[in-house]
Amino acid sequence: MDSYQIISKQKQFKWGIAGLGKISNDFASAFKNLRNDKNVIWSIAGKDEERVKCFASKFKVKNVYTTYEELAKDPDVDVVYVANLNPQHFSTCKLMLENGKSVLCEKPMCMNIEDTRTLFMIAKQNNLFLMEAMWSRLFPVYKELQTALNSKVIGDIYQLTANFGVVIDAPRVRQKEMGGSVVMDIGVYTSQLAMLVFAGLQPLQLTALGHLNSSGVDQSYSCLIKYDAGQTATLIHHSRVKFDNSAFVYGTKGFIKIHEPFWAPTKITINDQTLEFPLPENDSTYNFINSAGLHYEVDEVQRCLKEGLKESPSFSQLDSLALAKMNEDLRNLLGVSISENDQ
Amino acid sequence: MDSYQIISKQKQFKWGIAGLGKISNDFASAFKNLRNDKNVIWSIAGKDEERVKCFASKFKVKNVYTTYEELAKDPDVDVVYVANLNPQHFSTCKLMLENGKSVLCEKPMCMNIEDTRTLFMIAKQNNLFLMEAMWSRLFPVYKELQTALNSKVIGDIYQLTANFGVVIDAPRVRQKEMGGSVVMDIGVYTSQLAMLVFAGLQPLQLTALGHLNSSGVDQSYSCLIKYDAGQTATLIHHSRVKFDNSAFVYGTKGFIKIHEPFWAPTKITINDQTLEFPLPENDSTYNFINSAGLHYEVDEVQRCLKEGLKESPSFSQLDSLALAKMNEDLRNLLGVSISENDQ
Numbered sequence: 276m277d278s279y280q281i282i283s284k285q286k287q288f289k290w291g292i293a294g295l296g297k298i299s300n301d302f303a304s305a306f307k308n309l310r311n312d313k314n315v316i317w318s319i320a321g322k323d324e325e326r327v328k329c330f331a332s333k334f335k336v337k338n339v340y341t342t343y344e345e346l347a348k349d350p351d352v353d354v355v356y357v358a359n360l361n362p363q364h365f366s367t368c369k370l371m372l373e374n375g376k377s378v379l380c381e382k383p384m385c386m387n388i389e390d391t392r393t394l395f396m397i398a399k400q401n402n403l404f405l406m407e408a409m410w411s412r413l414f415p416v417y418k419e420l421q422t423a424l425n426s427k428v429i430g431d432i433y434q435l436t437a438n439f440g441v442v443i444d445a446p447r448v449r450q451k452e453m454g455g456s457v458v459m460d461i462g463v464y465t466s467q468l469a470m471l472v473f474a475g476l477q478p479l480q481l482t483a484l485g486h487l488n489s490s491g492v493d494q495s496y497s498c499l500i501k502y503d504a505g506q507t508a509t510l511i512h513h514s515r516v517k518f519d520n521s522a523f524v525y526g527t528k529g530f531i532k533i534h535e536p537f538w539a540p541t542k543i544t545i546n547d548q549t550l551e552f553p554l555p556e557n558d559s560t561y562n563f564i565n566s567a568g569l570h571y572e573v574d575e576v577q578r579c580l581k582e583g584l585k586e587s588p589s590f591s592q593l594d595s596l597a598l599a600k601m602n603e604d605l606r607n608l609l610g611v612s613i614s615e616n617d618q
Numbered sequence: 619m620d621s622y623q624i625i626s627k628q629k630q631f632k633w634g635i636a637g638l639g640k641i642s643n644d645f646a647s648a649f650k651n652l653r654n655d656k657n658v659i660w661s662i663a664g665k666d667e668e669r670v671k672c673f674a675s676k677f678k679v680k681n682v683y684t685t686y687e688e689l690a691k692d693p694d695v696d697v698v699y700v701a702n703l704n705p706q707h708f709s710t711c712k713l714m715l716e717n718g719k720s721v722l723c724e725k726p727m728c729m730n731i732e733d734t735r736t737l738f739m740i741a742k743q744n745n746l747f748l749m750e751a752m753w754s755r756l757f758p759v760y761k762e763l764q765t766a767l768n769s770k771v772i773g774d775i776y777q778l779t780a781n782f783g784v785v786i787d788a789p790r791v792r793q794k795e796m797g798g799s800v801v802m803d804i805g806v807y808t809s810q811l812a813m814l815v816f817a818g819l820q821p822l823q824l825t826a827l828g829h830l831n832s833s834g835v836d837q838s839y840s841c842l843i844k845y846d847a848g849q850t851a852t853l854i855h856h857s858r859v860k861f862d863n864s865a866f867v868y869g870t871k872g873f874i875k876i877h878e879p880f881w882a883p884t885k886i887t888i889n890d891q892t893l894e895f896p897l898p899e900n901d902s903t904y905n906f907i908n909s910a911g912l913h914y915e916v917d918e919v920q921r922c923l924k925e926g927l928k929e930s931p932s933f934s935q936l937d938s939l940a941l942a943k944m945n946e947d948l949r950n951l952l953g954v955s956i957s958e959n960d961q
Contacts, residue, residue: 289915432840433859440777440868484844495776497842497852509854511839516776516868519875525783525859532862535688 288577289317291352291376293343293367294359295330296447298381301566302356303334304559307568314577317370320346321359324491343367347374354404354576357381360447361454365390368405372397377404379576383459383519387613388599395592404579409467409590415552415572416533416540420524423531423545424472430528435472435508437465437537440518448492448514455492457485457514465510465522466601469500470594472524476502481601483608485512493609539565555614588599632660634695634719636686636710637702638673639790641724644909645699646677647902651913657920663689664702686710690717697747697919700724703790704797711748715740720747722919726802730956731942738935742916747922750941752810752933756914758895759876759883760814763867766874766888767815773871778815778851780808780880783861791835791857798835800828800857801948806841807881808853808865809944812843813937815867819845823954824944826951828855836952882908 286325292299303316318338331339346355347370352376357367365385371378372394384407385391395525411417425431439461447453448460456462478500485496495515500508511518522537523530523605534542542551561567563567579587586592606613628828635642646659661681664670670799676680683689689698697720700710700829708728714721727750728734741748754760766772782804790796791803799805821843822830838858842853854861865880866873877885885894904910922930929935948958 305900434854434856434861436779436781436782436854436861438779442870473804480827482827482842483848484823484825484842486844486848495848495850497850499825499827499840499842501829505838505858507827507829507838507840507854507856509852511777511779511850511852513777513850513868516870516872518777518779518868519866519873522757523862525784525856525861527859528863530860 285287286313286581287352288314288580289351289559290314291318291346291349291355292316293320293355293357293371294363295319295321295323295326296358297562299356299358300330300516301561301563302358302569303330304561306573307557307559308555308567309573314573318346318352324525343370347371347376348561350378350380354379354580356408361459362386365394368394372401372403372482375401375403375581377576379406379408379572381408382463383407383599383602384595385599386459388452388596388603391595393598395595398585402585404576404585405592406576406579406587407590407595408572409463409594410569410572411464411467411538412471412589413575414540414568416543419543419545419550420531420533422473422570424524427526428522428528428545429526429531432472432526433506433523434525435469435522436511437468437508437522438511438518438520438522439465439538440513440516442517443514449488449489449490449494451490451492452494455490455511456606456611457495458491458602458609459609461514462510462512462605463598463602466598467511467590467594468522468537469508470597470601473500473502473506473508476504476506479503480606481604482485483605485609487609487611493606493611496605496609498605498608536564539568541565629656629924631657631923632694632696633657634661634663634689634692634698635659636663636689636698636700636714638662638664638666638669639701640905642699642701643673644904644906645701645857645912646673647904648899648910649910649916650902651898651910652916657916661689661692661695686713689945690714690719695719697722697923699751703801704799705729708737711737712740715744715746715748718744718746720917720919720923721752722749722751724751724944725806726750726942727938728942729797729802731946734938734942738938739874745928747919747928748935749919749922749930750938751915752806752937753912753915754807754810754881755814755932756918757883757911759886759893762888762893763874763876763888764814766847766897767867769870770869771888772867772869772874775815776849777868778812778865779854780811780851780865781854781861781862781863782808782881783854783856783859785860786857792831792833792837794833794835798833799949799954800836800838800855801945801952801954804857805853805855805948806941806945809854809941810933810937811865811880812851812853813940816843816845816849816851819847819849824845824947824951825949828952830952830954834955836949836954839952841948841951871929879907882911884908
């Protein structure tokens with residue numbers, strides 16, 4: 276045990292980043308919030324040379340590549356954060372795993388359940404860590420939520436409502452060929468919450484109604500999940516109007532409110548008690564709300580790698596597969612043609 | 619005109635009340651809030667003699683009956699408030715209308731659309747006023763809502779969310795033979811709001827999932843309405859847990875929040891502006907939240923009778939028929955058997 280601990284103390288985790296869009300900028304910015312110096316952005320890869328150079332300069336990254344293959348072959352990289360366009364996740368993750376890299380992949384991991392299953396199989400074959408970057412699960416608020424759910428402080432739970440409405444103009448979300456989909460982009464957050472709140476319950480029925488844009492991309496939807504013991508989850512999403520983006524869990528003895536933004540929250544109210552978990556503040560700048568909390572992910576991946584885990588208990592292989600199933604079911608219900616241009 | 623006005627000044631509206639449950643108590647209590655003495659509770663009828671006596675004593679009512687027939691024959695009564703059990707509304711309203719009384723009938727007016735249509739036909743044949751008591755529509759907050767919707771101060775509207783969750787133990791709502799139904803009891807309030815917010819839009823699809831109790835009575839449900847121009851209404855109901863019962867209308871330039879209780883509200887937020895309309899306070903006691911606002915209904919009925927209207931523009935015959943259709947559709951979707959014991 277002693278020798279193991281000495282090794283773990285010395286170990287520095289060398290990160291690669293594949294895909295250098297807005298979320299990668301936020302991910303790299305959040306490294307400032309880490310409470311140790313065990314993680315370093317060692318190498319990056321993107322297809323746009325200018326963007327690669329700019330990113331490298333901003334975050335002082337030594338090794339820069341313009342192909343993912345080069346990053347995959349970098350012998351020093353331990354773990355790769357895959358954050359290119361959704362339809363590219365599968366091939367990029369596959370490439371990294373087959374070259375011996377652990378992977379943290381942005382949500383949604385793949386465009387369908389079959390590819391998701393394949394990736395976990397490849398990770399297993401190569402004895403590597405693979406996690407879908409469901410950062411919500413790692414916020415302290417979600418730990419409080421989990422504790423409150425387990426302790427039944429709000430009694431028997433019967434209803435979850437979660438709202439995610441933001442105005443999204445990004446072509447990435449509006450265009451089919453870029454993997455655009457409100458289900459895939461923001462729906463994953465309400466789905467994961469339903470999976471967490473009603474863990475262990477059997478969903479009996481799922482229904483959804485929504486609107487597709489002129490390209491056939493889902494741009495808004497509401498969905499209902501009925502469970503087998505009187506429970507319901509009601510999840511509402513929009514990309515054209517901004518909602519009050521809170522989530523509520525209602526029980527026979529009270530309620531839990533996860534304050535806006537419920538997917539990256541710093542505040543939770545459990546019956547009469549409100550708890551706050553402020554995010555670190557420094558000179559980092561972010562594109563998305565509360566991205567400062569992306570460092571929780573880095574901490575979790577480091578912990579898992581250190582402990583030799585191949586998946587994170589916070590969002591496991593089974594969670595990713597259940598989410599992929601939900602994504603497929605929802606898009607089918609909404610009438611999205613999911614065969615073409617998705618990969 | 620002069621003579622008409624003199625007559626109208628002298629005219630006192632003599633109310634009858636059929637059915638003396640909790641809501642009738644609140645309705646009578648709200649008479650104290652009227653700003654004129656033109657309305658008087660002249661006669662009451664209930665099947666339980668003790669309850670009739672007690673009600674008469676409490677509200678100083680001279681004429682008491684233990685059959686609805688006697689009330690219907692009372693020559694002095696102008697208008698009857700029908701508030702017995704839901705399955706009894708049809709026959710009681712019919713009786714009153716056929717005996718020349720105008721009628722204000724508690725929601726839901728009837729257990730199905732056919733009976734609703736029949737009642738309006740009888741009212742028309744007898745040249746009488748008939749209104750479903752959708753009191754929400756008469757609150758000042760709803761007038762502000764209507765103005766805000768018309769002025770497009772929140773831009774193009776894309777989403778309505780309305781939550782109605784209260785713990786209901788009343789046998790009336792739990793038992794089929796008493797007309798029990800969450801759709802009929804509380805669902806009518808979210809439905810009328812969707813009808814108001816998306817007036818003039820074509821609903822394309824309606825879906826709902828819910829839970830029935832062991833007697834086959836709907837005890838919770840969520841429903842989605844998809845309209846033909848990108849809009850959605852998401853309506854959530856429960857009788858086992860208490861919700862945050864606010865409603866939100868989201869547009870491209872902001873939002874409107876109708877604060878809890880959205881069905882009888884005193885507070886509305888339109889973008890950054892919050893308006894409050896406190897209810898009268900006196901020594902009246904009520905069974906239901908904000909029942910003090912029931913006096914708005916009495917005012918409206920008086921206005922309509924005075925002006926010779928046969929329906930209220932605040933909740934018209936067409937509104938009642940649309941609501942009855944929605945009730946039927948929802949209960950069918952939830953798998954409620956609506957043929958038996960409903961009348």
